[in-house]
Amino acid sequence: MASEVVFAPVSTEPTYRRVASAISARIVDRTLERGMALPSELDLAQQFGVNRSTVREALRELESTGLIARGKGTRRMVVAEPGGDVLADRIGQALLLSDVTVAQVWEALMVLQPPIAQAAAERRTAADLAAITDAAATYGRDQSDPAAAMAAIAGFFSAVASATHNPVLVLGQAPALQVLVSSLELLLDRIPQARVRVGDAQTHIVAAIRDQDAGLARLWMERHVRDFRRGFVLAGIDLDYRIAPATRR
Amino acid sequence: MASEVVFAPVSTEPTYRRVASAISARIVDRTLERGMALPSELDLAQQFGVNRSTVREALRELESTGLIARGKGTRRMVVAEPGGDVLADRIGQALLLSDVTVAQVWEALMVLQPPIAQAAAERRTAADLAAITDAAATYGRDQSDPAAAMAAIAGFFSAVASATHNPVLVLGQAPALQVLVSSLELLLDRIPQARVRVGDAQTHIVAAIRDQDAGLARLWMERHVRDFRRGFVLAGIDLDYRIAPATRR
DNA sequence: ATGGTAGGATTGTCCGACAATCCGAATTGC
């Protein structure tokens, strides 16, 4: 048995992970600020005293975490960024592997969306309203293409969530949205009239948020989400159906 | 100007990303099943016709996504896994960079936790109840160590969420939890009596879930979350205070 | 059968190299 504790367990973590942690720590503690360019790979390798290949592996890790990304226009350096929507993809992927059912997605939406709509109505700015209106318009436009319609529906929810100005809610709702998109394919294919109902609900929600009528916004969002469920039932889709990944384009 | 559209934009994605996507696709479409070992790096490199270094970069990406991981006991091969709790860390990290406030975390908890408690009471199995009871007991035991207490509080919420058997809710609640832990440090430090109140609320919630009294579970969870807010106010913490990363051990 | 050992396979890390690209500065043209 261990009579005396003299030695701490030796860290067996691979170097690339420790490099990643070191950089990540600098980002989290704000030593490296958002938008700042990281040192070059060679530079980092020398600073850490490791090979460039090792640094690159660490960078890939940070990149997929969303902590760093290539500069937008130029693909040169790497800059620090908030892990905004990058995470949504990963989360959705993970969820699809958990054999999520339509009923589960619906339950989550039912919990989250009405309060989100309420908060959005209370706190929305003019810019938020414009974004939401825009999202609704986008949906109204591209109803022919199912893939575009699916994306537009998610975009609408997303815009409403952003209006709450609460990143925790935005990220909390992201998983449900991500999976919803995959499940909508079935629905929109089989129930054409669902598209109209969705547009209808969006119109009411937009109006309520515009008038900053929190109660009404919540109510209509509730109906909107409830409608999805009804749509699935009408489409003859078993609510315990396991959602498959969206078809690739 | 572009008179006719003849050419699609050529994919300029780096190879390591395309390799990652290819593997990821095989995992999502279940060609590679959970727990299965991936081919060796050299093998993959030959199959894809790229260098091993490139494959490694792709693997790092998948690893941090949670799609693959080292075998538990042995660190040999890489196996496919569901991205369970790996994601929580990343999400929390991202949130801390968004300058989240106590008020925002609280709002999210207030939205999510009561319905979760309700659903948990309705659907919990015997095993779920045991896990929840266990989590509450863990909190009751380690109240001296603040870090342990913080973790235990999160563990309790986590156990309750698991009892809903809804991965979407579990993942949706993860971000809030992650950030809550960081914010609790301040609270527990300044308001010792908060610890007792937390234990008290947990006891009531456990009892309600045990009796499968959904309404009561929801009610007590509401009080529990509301109590956090009161605690922050009592501690003299500005609710708009930006939550800092938890102190390292 | 138990125990131990030799080989092979695999991962983590390193070195060096090269094409493609981008940034910026020097050079050239008007």
Next chain:
DNA sequence: GCAATTCGGATTGTCGGACAATCCTACCAT
């Protein structure tokens, strides 16, 4: 003098090869 062009350096993406450490497997000895 100012603008456009060109050239060189810096940086990234990818490749090839290499080696120690470790783990698995199968074989061998007691």
